[in-house]
Amino acid sequence: MERIVARFVAALRESGIRVSPGESLDAVQALALAGMEGRRSSRQLLRLTLVKNVNDIPTFDVVFNRFFNRFQFNDPEINISGLMDAAIVDMEGEFHNLDQLQGDDHDEPGPLLKLDSDINPEDLQELKSLTEVDPDDSDGNETVVQIKGYRGKAKAPRPTRRYTQNPLTIELNKSNSVGREITFSPEEQAAMQDVVSRMMVRLRKDMRRLKNDQNRGKLHVIKTIQKNYRHDMVPFVVALRRKRREKPRLVVLCDVSFSVSHASRFMLLLLHTLHNQLLDVRSFIFNREVAEITEMLSNMPVNDLMETIDEGDIVDLDENSSFGQVFLSFKKKYLENLRGRPAFIILGDARNNYGEANDWVLDEIREKARYMLWLTPEDRDTWSRGDCLMETYGSYCDKVEVVKTVDDLSLVVEDLLRDIYADNAHPLDKKRIREAKVAETYDSSEYYTRGGSGEPAVFDPSGRSHW
Amino acid sequence: MITEQGVKDFLHTGGYIADDAIATAVFLALRMEKPILIEGPPGVGKTGLAKALSTALDFPLVRLQCYEGIDEGKALYDWEYGKQLLYTQLLRTQLDSYLSVSADLREAVERLSAEESLFFSKNFLVQRPILRSFMSEKRSLLLIDEIDRSDDEFEALLLECLSDFQVSIPELGVIEAKRKPLVILTSNGTRMISDALRRRCLYLYIGYPELEREVAIVRVKFPDLCEILARQMVDFLRKARELNLRKAPSVSETLDWAQVLSILKATKLTPEIVANTVGVIAKHQTDLQKVTELAVQELG
Structure with missing residues (x-):
């Protein structure tokens, strides 16, 4: 039994489920305790002990069905142990091919291959030759298998109304290799979780410094007394009042019109994942009007939100986007009650459809903002073409970045967070962070060219004269 | 010996209708003495399962509600400073006479340090939920509710408690559980729980019922x-x-x-x-x- 479990665990790992040795031991123990009466109960036992994440459950089911169809040798009459070993060795190579034979229906546990009582190793040999593949074909075969393995997990891609006829989407697709459905597949969500958690680990170091810094406040009298009871009130241990923990504030304005829909949808997913982790984010989306979606981001499942946005329930998507108007109405509605010098991120292509630019509003926003960052999916050389006002708007921003992939996006946001934290930090720490940054410059030298425009566009964050 | 059907039946008497997955999880948790981590949307009976189990099994329920910023002083144990101070004040005369016998300072310090453990004994320990369930004479049910609301540090703190059923107190040493409690952790999935914690638990997902x-x-x-x-x-x-x-x-x-x-x-x-x-x-x-x-x- 241990061997079967071990093989099964190996199969799970192959499909991308992380299973630790401790968990496989648990599985063996559980099977020993509860017995293996039937397929259902064994499946439940294995699932309880081996799978530790909801998203992995469908994959587990697929692997389980596939795997234990191989092992359906139920007839106790035959002495199968030797034969089975031979069969396993022989079938190992055929595993992928069998997978194809099985077809779509993963839920039907019908036996794939039954051992008749009169079967012999020669038959197996024959079976092997039957399914032998042309070596030239092997590549193609493998691709098919990969797609098959995928099927259990992801929903079939759904064509959408909005994201289809857009040249930019196609380009983003190339670099992203994401489907064109509006909703996010579990893989995408998991990938984003991954990106964010990696980002968190990198940021954590800086945050810890900040935390130490928080304790450098005034004397906390009551806590000091409490702590020094045991010293008969001689204040050996001093407790300091914590400084109010300042969560960095972030305001995101996200264009959701056709032209940037792909980039913005990942921005929204990133925000959704980041939300409440360490940030105080206020998110707005706009096309011609602007609307706040902060509440929805934290309350709604991300796919529902995407759908709501896509249906045009929040802002009308059938209009042409107008940055000038959006800035104006943002100023009227929200700018007054933005607290505590937030950092601004604006995501959009700055294509104003030849409307009024209203760039003076950006100047006012700048006054309120600690930092202003513009993210655009377009390459630099198109910034002044047509109705694009990137050059005009860009002159008000601290930085303009070309963002095309999720990784770009997360790097940019991480950089921004680091800057904000550095801004909040104690002067001593500031110095340290700055030094660390200088040491890193070499790594980030190719940072700005990552967008793939070919032309190395270097932005000087402090000098607006560049524009 | 308990069987899965048995689990279902006694949960039924506690007013809880379990399906196969739940019954199996409870059965295994009881036999393997492992915690169960329950995830699922709000209101599908995650906490309810713990309550029903505690009445059905007649295990006293010890509940720890997690929140942002919960720490060991709230979850494991704390020292009762006030009481310690009071005792030293009250015992001052006894201490004086006890120490007056000693010839010099060195001897006095030695005499005193021999009794040191008196002031860091279980008398002055405030038991918080986890320690309380470990110290319970009867096997108890420890419900760690909404673990996703706590921070990473607290999760790390739980690792020792959940895998070895022990609490390390620097002044006292390691305290092991008298009877290993049945531990149930619930989560609404608002934050990813670390893999380290997941590994130590049986994982049960309760969705909407059929x-x-x-x-x-x-x-x-x-x-x-x-x-x-x-x-x-x-x-x-x-x-x-x-x-x-x-x-x-x-x-x-x-x-x-x-x-x-x-x-x-x-x-x-x-x-x-x-x-x-x-x-x-x-x-x-x-x-x-x-x-x-x-x-x-x-x-x-």
Whole structure:
């Protein structure tokens, strides 16, 4: 039994489920305790002990069905142990091919291959030759298998109304290799979780410094007394009042019109994942009007939100986007009650459809903002073409970045967070962070060219004269 | 010996209808002495399972509600400084006479340090939930509720407790559990729980129940509600769950609604009844409208 479990665990790992040795031991123990009466109960036992994440459950089911169809040798009459070993060795190579034979229906546990009582190793040999593949074909075969393995997990891609006829989407697709459905597949969500958690680990170091810094406040009298009871009130241990923990504030304005829909949808997913982790984010989306979606981001499942946005329930998507108007109405509605010098991120292509630019509003926003960052999916050389006002708007921003992939996006946001934290930090720490940054410059030298425009566009964050 | 069917039966007597997965998980947790981590949408009976288990098994329930910023002083143990101080003050005369026998300072210090452990003994230890459940004479049920609300540091703190059932107190050493409690952790999935913690637990996902089970749950809680109505309302709610609501009605809403309907002495679902009681099942303004529309569509 241990061997079967071990093989099964190996199969799970192959499909991308992380299973630790401790968990496989648990599985063996559980099977020993509860017995293996039937397929259902064994499946439940294995699932309880081996799978530790909801998203992995469908994959587990697929692997389980596939795997234990191989092992359906139920007839106790035959002495199968030797034969089975031979069969396993022989079938190992055929595993992928069998997978194809099985077809779509993963839920039907019908036996794939039954051992008749009169079967012999020669038959197996024959079976092997039957399914032998042309070596030239092997590549193609493998691709098919990969797609098959995928099927259990992801929903079939759904064509959408909005994201289809857009040249930019196609380009983003190339670099992203994401489907064109509006909703996010579990893989995408998991990938984003991954990106964010990696980002968190990198940021954590800086945050810890900040935390130490928080304790450098005034004397906390009551806590000091409490702590020094045991010293008969001689204040050996001093407790300091914590400084109010300042969560960095972030305001995101996200264009959701056709032209940037792909980039913005990942921005929204990133925000959704980041939300409440360490940030105080206020998110707005706009096309011609602007609307706040902060509440929805934290309350709604991300796919529902995407759908709501896509249906045009929040802002009308059938209009042409107008940055000038959006800035104006943002100023009227929200700018007054933005607290505590937030950092601004604006995501959009700055294509104003030849409307009024209203760039003076950006100047006012700048006054309120600690930092202003513009993210655009377009390459630099198109910034002044047509109705694009990137050059005009860009002159008000601290930085303009070309963002095309999720990784770009997360790097940019991480950089921004680091800057904000550095801004909040104690002067001593500031110095340290700055030094660390200088040491890193070499790594980030190719940072700005990552967008793939070919032309190395270097932005000087402090000098607006560049524009 | 307990069997899975046994688990189901005694949970039934505790008023909880379990499906196979739940019964198996509980059975294994009892036999393997491992914690169960339960995830699922709010209101499907994660905490309810713990409560039902505690009554059915007659394990005292020790509950630890997690929140942001919870630490060991709130979850494991704390020293009672006030009491320590009071005792030193009161015992001052005894201490004086006890120490006056010693010839010089060195001897006095030695005498005193021999008694040091008196002041860091279990007398002065305030037991917080986890330690309390470990120290309980009877096997207890430790419910760590909504673990996803706590921070990473607290999760790391739990690792030792959950895998070895022991608490390390620097002044006292390692305290092992007298009887290993049955531990249940619940999470609403608002934050990813670390893999380290997941590895130490059996993982149980409780989703929305199947039709038959949900009807059975309603029937157990409200036996006077007629079965046809129960079936009808459960059926309706299952359709409502597919509506893409901001807050989908969960089992707790089903039970609330059943209670409302039995108070109103309703015998049949009509769009009017749904419209009048819709506040029980939908908790957002936009949802109210969608559910009312569904009622007209389905029942009108």
